[in-house]
Amino acid sequence: MISSKFNILNYINEGIIIANKDLELVFWNSRLGEMVDLSEDSLNKKIYELFPKLNKSFFIDSIEGVLERDFKYFYSSAMHRNLISDKADLNIKLSRFEHGGEIYLIIECIDVTSQNIRINQLKEYNKDLHTLNKRLMEQEQEITRLAYYDNLTGLANRTFFYHMAEKFLYDAKRNNKKIGFMFIDIDDFKGINDTYGHLAGDKILKEVSKILEASTRLSDIVARHGGDEFLILLSDCKNYKDYDVIATRIANSNKNIKISDEASIEISLSIGVSFYPKDGKNIDQLISKADKAMYKVKKSGGNKCARY
Amino acid sequence: MDPTSLTYDILKEMFNISVGKAAKILSEITSKKIKLDVPRIEFLDSKDKREVNNSFSNIPDGTLMLSSISFSQKLSGEANLIFPANKMKSFINLCLDEDSRDTGDTDFTDMDFDVIREVGNIILNSIVGEMGNFLDINLDYSLPEVKVFAKEDFKSDLASKEYFYMLMLYITFIICDTEIEGAIIINLKTRNSFEELMRILKKMEDDLDD
Numbered sequence: 001m002i003s004s005k006f007n008i009l010n011y012i013n014e015g016i017i018i019a020n021k022d023l024e025l026v027f028w029n030s031r032l033g034e035m036v037d038l039s040e041d042s043l044n045k046k047i048y049e050l051f052p053k054l055n056k057s058f059f060i061d062s063i064e065g066v067l068e069r070d071f072k073y074f075y076s077s078a079m080h081r082n083l084i085s086d087k088a089d090l091n092i093k094l095s096r097f098e099h100g101g102e103i104y105l106i107i108e109c110i111d112v113t114s115q116n117i118r119i120n121q122l123k124e125y126n127k128d129l130h131t132l133n134k135r136l137m138e139q140e141q142e143i144t145r146l147a148y149y150d151n152l153t154g155l156a157n158r159t160f161f162y163h164m165a166e167k168f169l170y171d172a173k174r175n176n177k178k179i180g181f182m183f184i185d186i187d188d189f190k191g192i193n194d195t196y197g198h199l200a201g202d203k204i205l206k207e208v209s210k211i212l213e214a215s216t217r218l219s220d221i222v223a224r225h226g227g228d229e230f231l232i233l234l235s236d237c238k239n240y241k242d243y244d245v246i247a248t249r250i251a252n253s254n255k256n257i258k259i260s261d262e263a264s265i266e267i268s269l270s271i272g273v274s275f276y277p278k279d280g281k282n283i284d285q286l287i288s289k290a291d292k293a294m295y296k297v298k299k300s301g302g303n304k305c306a307r308y
Numbered sequence: 309m310d311p312t313s314l315t316y317d318i319l320k321e322m323f324n325i326s327v328g329k330a331a332k333i334l335s336e337i338t339s340k341k342i343k344l345d346v347p348r349i350e351f352l353d354s355k356d357k358r359e360v361n362n363s364f365s366n367i368p369d370g371t372l373m374l375s376s377i378s379f380s381q382k383l384s385g386e387a388n389l390i391f392p393a394n395k396m397k398s399f400i401n402l403c404l405d406e407d408s409r410d411t412g413d414t415d416f417t418d419m420d421f422d423v424i425r426e427v428g429n430i431i432l433n434s435i436v437g438e439m440g441n442f443l444d445i446n447l448d449y450s451l452p453e454v455k456v457f458a459k460e461d462f463k464s465d466l467a468s469k470e471y472f473y474m475l476m477l478y479i480t481f482i483i484c485d486t487e488i489e490g491a492i493i494i495n496l497k498t499r500n501s502f503e504e505l506m507r508i509l510k511k512m513e514d515d516l517d518d
Contacts, residue, residue, distance in 0.1 A: 058333045071437055072451050074429045076422035078404055079337060091422055093451065112418070119417045 005099070015090065015109030019047050020102065021067055032109060035085040047107075053083045066094050067105055077112050089113045150224040152202060153209035158231075161223035165233050165283045168221075172236075172276055179276050180234035180243050183290035184212065184250075187268040187302035189228035200259040204228075204267060207257045215249035231287065240307070243273050247305035268303035270294050279308050311351050311506065314513050319349050323477055323492075326438035330431045337430075338403050343482040344431070346492075352474040363476050364463055367491050368392040373416075373456050375428025379436050379449035383501045387436050387449075389428045391481070391490035393456055396424060402483050403427075421454045428452040435477075435492060443508045473502035 006027040009016045015032030019025055024044045028036070038050070048055040054063075065071035077089035084090055084107070093108040148160035156164070165181075172179045186192075186208060193201040205228065212222045212230055221233040234243055250269065258264040272293025280286040293308040327344035335342045352360050371393040378386050391399075393416070400406075400420045429452050440447040477492040496502045 056336070058336050061333070065433070065437065069437060069441075070446075070448065071433055072429075072449070073433070074422075074425050074451050076419070076426045078419040078423050079426055112422075115418055119419050123417070 014111065015084070017047065017084070017107040017109070019105045019107075021104070023047050023063065023105065025050060026104070035088045035090070035109070035111070047105075051084050053080075062094055063105060066096050067103060070096060077116060084109055089116045153206055153224050155209050155213070155230075156221060156223040158223060158225055161221060161225070161231055161233065162283060164221050168233060168235055169276060169283060178237040178240065178242075178278075180232075180237050180240075181274045181276075181286045181290040182232035182234065182243065182246070182305075183225075183272045183274075183287065183294040184208075184230040184232065185270045185294055185298060186228040187270055187298070192265060192267070196259055196263070196265070200263075200265070201228075203259050204257055204265070208267070208269070211250060211253045211255065215246055215253060217246075220246075231290075237275065240275055240278065243305075243307070247271060247273075251305070270297040270302040271305035272297060272308065273305065274308045311509070312513065314516070315506075315509050316349055318509060318512055318516075319475070320346060322438060322442045323349065323435060326434040327431065327479065329438070330434035333430050333434075334427065338483070340402065340484055341482075343480075345480045345482075346477050347480060348478045350476040352472075352476055354469065354472045364459075366478065367459060368395075368489060369459055370394070371456060372459050372462065373424060373454070374462070375424055375432060375452040375454050377429075377432045377436065377449050377452045379447045381448050382445040383439075383443075383447060383496065383504060384498065385494060385496040385501055387432050388493045388495065389431055389452075389479075389490065390462075390493065391488055395486070395488040398486060399427075399481070399483055399488060400424070402486065416456060424454045425452055428454060432492075435494075439494075443505070443512075445508070471499065472496075473499065 004027045006016075006018055006029075009018075009027070009029045010031075012029065013031060015035055016027070016029040017025065017032060018027040023046050025038075025042055025047055026044075028038055028042075032038070042050055048060075054060075059075075062071070062073045066073060073092075073094040075083065075092040075094075077091050080092070081089075083092060088109075088111045090109040091112050093110070095106055095108075097104055097106055148157060148163075149155065150157045168179050171177065186204065189201065189204070192204060205224070208228075208230065209222070209224070212232060216222055216232060217235075219235045221231075221235070223231045223233075225231045232246070234246065237243070250271070255267045255269075256264050257267060272290045272295065274280065274286045274289035274293065276286055279289040289308040293306050297304045297306050323346040327346055331342050331344040334344075350359075350363050352363055354360065367390060372390050373393045373396045374388055374390050376386055376388040378384075397416065397420070400416075400423050403423055404419075432452055436447055436449055473496045475494040475496075477494070479490050479492055481488040481490065496505065
């Protein structure tokens with residue numbers, strides 16, 4: 001700290017650097033002395049020599065603007081690290097003042113180190129919370145998926161099917177609509193599993209799921225009932241013959257399924273159909289009737305669709 | 309004295325030179341390609357409420373971030389730089405090389421405000437400084453203040469003022485591939501300031517004609 005006409009500035013709590021119009025250091029206050037190593041030898045040295053990081057074209061232009069045109073500049077510690085001091089994060093203000101007929105450059109250094117540490121801590125904390133929250137949401141989605149969807153085929157599972165079927169049935173009862181239930185079973189699935197193995201069996205189940213989804217409308221629900229059995233809910237049927245369209249689409253789809261590079265299997269499906277209100281008044285009755293119709297098809301050789 | 313198409317051309321030229329200089333400084337500071345452009349300018353007079361409302365409907369909706377500096381002497385008023393707050397958050401993250409997707413964070417910290425104060429200072433300094441330079445007048449002005457506020461509050465605050473004369477500059481800010489549209493509103497405090505500006509511009513037009 002140097003005795004000077006600017007000594008009063010030693011009583012303020014921000015670092016102050018004052019340079020003359022030739023940019024030679026004429027004063028720094030005691031607060032700045034705590035943040036920067038300066039000595040008596042520093043006096044009258046150019047500020048660019050004492051603070052080399054200021055020696056960039058935009059600072060040089062800024063300082064010129066301050067001295068010549070009374071511009072004022074603000075530089076943030078977030079964008080400019082260690083401009084003046086390595087010990088503290090400083091926001092910098094550049095302006096000029098006149099004293100005794102001379103123009104001086106004043107550099108105000110506001111210490112925001114503690115504030116920045118706190119903000120960065122909060123940012124880290126927030127980042128951790130965000131990551132944790134994201135993971136919890138993913139887990140929740142996975143739990144929902146496992147609870148309502150079949151893991152192998154991605155179709156709705158039996159729980160979800162019954163849940164939705166109740167809602168459709170309620171709507172059908174209220175609004176005098178017809179809804180249909182298809183019970184589907186893969187012919188000789190046990191034989192395929194025994195001959196080609198479980199991996200081939202899984203492949204067949206996945207491909208059948210795709211066939212059923214592609215053959216139905218967006219408003220229908222396709223579900224895996226369990227094993228090689230599938231269910232379809234045909235929503236809002238205009239008449240009992242409507243299932244024909246879906247059954248024909250299933251029948252016409254390519255059922256030659258490639259189970260490895262060398263082998264493919266031609267599969268067939270047995271399908272039984274029941275309708276509300278004709279065949280039953282609750283979901284269990286309707287599925288049971290569709291199952292019985294399917295069983296009848298199966299007994300007569302399979303590969304067919306029949307109504308209860 | 310009403311502005312002519314030449315007045316608009318002179319001002320557009322002047323402001324594009326200013327924001328060009330600001331873009332150069334910002335590119336250097338951030339080490340990123342930054343472009344600033346003023347595609348359109350409008351004069352707004354409190355007498356013409358409909359015109360003012362039309363112009364304000366072009367300002368992005370929602371929460372806005374405002375940097376403002378006051379200037380005085382031969383012209384006195386306020387220059388306000390306005391950008392949508394959510395886009396400014398992305399801009400700050402780009403400047404600081406931070407990825408907000410890591411945190412989902414949309415709140416502004418004091419550090420963010422400091423970044424905007426610095427950016428606003430550079431842009432508004434260029435605008436007001438160049439205006440003083442171009443019009444050959446001395447302007448004394450402050451460091452910017454930064455605020456976040458709702459567009460509607462800004463509009464009603466303005467509506468409560470009895471008289472105002474404003475220059476509305478639409479500004480496009482492009483950093484890397486992110487484009488941010490905002491505005492600079494230069495609010496001249498008195499009718500005298502507006503007339504002084506028009507007188508200087510008229511003189512420039514006459515000089516160009518000679």
